[in-house]
Amino acid sequence: MVGRLKNTSVALSSTDLTTIYTCPVKFTAIIREIFLTNVDGSAAVDATLKYTDTSASATFSLISTKSIAADDYLRIEDAKIILEAGDILAQAGAANDLEVTVFVEEFLRPQG
Numbered sequence: 001m002v003g004r005l006k007n008t009s010v011a012l013s014s015t016d017l018t019t020i021y022t023c024p025v026k027f028t029a030i031i032r033e034i035f036l037t038n039v040d041g042s043a044a045v046d047a048t049l050k051y052t053d054t055s056a057s058a059t060f061s062l063i064s065t066k067s068i069a070a071d072d073y074l075r076i077e078d079a080k081i082i083l084e085a086g087d088i089l090a091q092a093g094a095a096n097d098l099e100v101t102v103f104v105e106e107f108l109r110p111q112g
Contacts, residue, residue, distance in 0.1 A: 003030075003105040010091070011099045017050065017092045021102050023083040026109055031081035031089060033103040037073040040097040044069050047093045054086040
């Protein structure tokens with residue numbers, strides 16, 4: 001099965017949990033890599049990363065209040081987080097200080 005590659009990025013504008021990526025209908029997605037970047041030049045920021053399994057109506061923590069130094073980043077290589085249609089990857093942290101980029105491979109699910 002051939003997948004389509006895409007990336008998505010979000011800059012936090014509040015401390016609320018913010019959606020980064022939602023797996024589209026009729027697809028399964030694999031999160032391949034994640035960068036959480038602190039763009040504040042003088043202070044560390046705490047980052048949180050969660051995913052919501054919509055079929056189970058449950059949200060789970062992947063990273064909880066992980067400190068990222070000023071002008072530094074956290075790279076999650078070979079993440080292999082599998083999301084089904086409607087599942088959500090989201091983040092929280094300091095407003096205007098944290099950006100996240102996610103590299104995703106999406107696979108169309110055959111009908112049946």
